[in-house]
Amino acid sequence: MQMHIFPLIAYPLGNLLARWWASLALAPRGRLRYAAFDMTQTLTLRRPDDWHLHLRDGAMLKAVLPETARDFARAIIMPNLVPPVITSDDARAYRERILAALPEGADFTPLMTLYLTEATDPADVVAAHASGLITAVKLYPAGATTNSASGVRDMDKVQHVFEAMAEAGVPLCVHGEVTRPEIDIFDREAVFIDEVLDPIRRRTPGLKVIMEHITTADACAYMKAGDSTLGATITTHHLMINRNHILVGGIKPHYYCLPVAKRESHREALVELATSGFDRVFLGTDSAPHTQANKECACGCAGVFSASVTMPCLAQVFDDAGALDRLEAFASLNGPAFYGLPANETRITLRKGNALDIPAPLETGEGPVVVFDPGRPIAWHVERS
Numbered sequence: 001m002q003m004h005i006f007p008l009i010a011y012p013l014g015n016l017l018a019r020w021w022a023s024l025a026l027a028p029r030g031r032l033r034y035a036a037f038d039m040t041q042t043l044t045l046r047r048p049d050d051w052h053l054h055l056r057d058g059a060m061l062k063a064v065l066p067e068t069a070r071d072f073a074r075a076i077i078m079p080n081l082v083p084p085v086i087t088s089d090d091a092r093a094y095r096e097r098i099l100a101a102l103p104e105g106a107d108f109t110p111l112m113t114l115y116l117t118e119a120t121d122p123a124d125v126v127a128a129h130a131s132g133l134i135t136a137v138k139l140y141p142a143g144a145t146t147n148s149a150s151g152v153r154d155m156d157k158v159q160h161v162f163e164a165m166a167e168a169g170v171p172l173c174v175h176g177e178v179t180r181p182e183i184d185i186f187d188r189e190a191v192f193i194d195e196v197l198d199p200i201r202r203r204t205p206g207l208k209v210i211m212e213h214i215t216t217a218d219a220c221a222y223m224k225a226g227d228s229t230l231g232a233t234i235t236t237h238h239l240m241i242n243r244n245h246i247l248v249g250g251i252k253p254h255y256y257c258l259p260v261a262k263r264e265s266h267r268e269a270l271v272e273l274a275t276s277g278f279d280r281v282f283l284g285t286d287s288a289p290h291t292q293a294n295k296e297c298a299c300g301c302a303g304v305f306s307a308s309v310t311m312p313c314l315a316q317v318f319d320d321a322g323a324l325d326r327l328e329a330f331a332s333l334n335g336p337a338f339y340g341l342p343a344n345e346t347r348i349t350l351r352k353g354n355a356l357d358i359p360a361p362l363e364t365g366e367g368p369v370v371v372f373d374p375g376r377p378i379a380w381h382v383e384r385s
């Protein structure tokens with residue numbers, strides 16, 4: 001008789017002990033907890049920042065800004081408007097337009113950037129950075145991506161700007177792809193590292209460089225081999241999709257962005273780096289809204305709009321990798337540390353529960369914008385108060 005009762009007591013007791021052990025093991029990090037005994041997992045992080053964001057302007061800005069301001073405290077605002085944000089006066093005016101478009105009561109700070117051209121005045125860059133107006137300068141190789149026509153064709157023509165930036169401690173954000181037509185689009189990032197980025201860094205010691213939206217194992221290896229002046233951002237979508245997702249079973253225009261997603265082994269290298277806790281790699285969503293009409297057409301625009309779902313998607317990626325305790329480093333700590341800024345003091349909480357519903361296309365004054373759907377269940381939500 002006793003032999004039959006024992007399991008009835010021992011198994012629930014063992015289960016309780018296991019949960020108690022789990023909470024002991026995880027609680028000291030202050031992030032991962034099992035709420036009561038209902039097995040609901042919650043994850044509380046310092047509020048994240050987005051170190052690579054496109055907000056656009058006008059009606060589009062008004063529509064997409066709340067999607068970022070809801071979860072993120074700060075974002076590096078990309079300057080590839082038409083016309084681009086080139087001078088400190090442009091940046092000041094754009095910053096004002098962003099602040100004016102913020103929803104009432106939002107707690108969000110735009111970190112401005114200047115678009116580097118061959119005519120950029122280094123004195124303007126240095127003064128804008130010293131005054132706190134801008135946080136970084138953005139290098140677009142001419143023709144590499146959306147609105148990059150005014151970018152740099154000849155790196156020698158901006159070497160004096162790089163030198164002034166290195167001396168003044170102004171970080172350079174880089175879209176790292178070569179544009180020579182003979183280079184295969186899937187090789188453009190790796191070739192850029194060898195032919196353009198590494199030479200710039202060698203001839204400009206001390207220049208702080210952020211490799212934006214890295215997509216290859218080559219970039220991960222270059223990052224790991226780099227020194228404290230080298231950082232990198234990784235997008236949400238490059239952690240979740242590879243090129244098969246874009247091309248197999250019909251073309252998926254909403255997965256098309258630049259740099260284009262590469263083969264699965266590259267995605268795995270990105271996940272490994274992001275979830276490893278490596279401290280110079282951080283979240284830059286590259287959330288880049290284009291209207292549905294401009295994506296679903298014969299010559300669709302490059303860009304994935306992920307702002308609305310990034311934090312749940314990232315929690316899923318880190319959960320799958322068994323690295324939930326490293327999400328805070330990637331989304332909330334490494335970026336400010338690299339840029340020399342304090343981490344945010346406020347917190348957000350993510351909760352694991354029912355599958356996330358991907359929101360319907362966001363209505364904007366310019367037309368609907370389709371929200372990134374990774375095409376797989378996401379069990380995490382951001383808790384809203």
Ligand SMILES: NC(=O)N[C@@H](CC(=O)O)C(=O)O
Nearest residue numbers: 054145146257258288302303
């Ligand atoms: N990533 C993209 O595919 N598009 C971005 C530009 C960029 O970041 O390269 C955009 O502005 O739409």
Ligand SMILES: [Zn+2]
Nearest residue numbers: 145175212258
């Ligand atoms: Zn880019």
Ligand SMILES: [Zn+2]
Nearest residue numbers: 054078286288
């Ligand atoms: Zn971008």
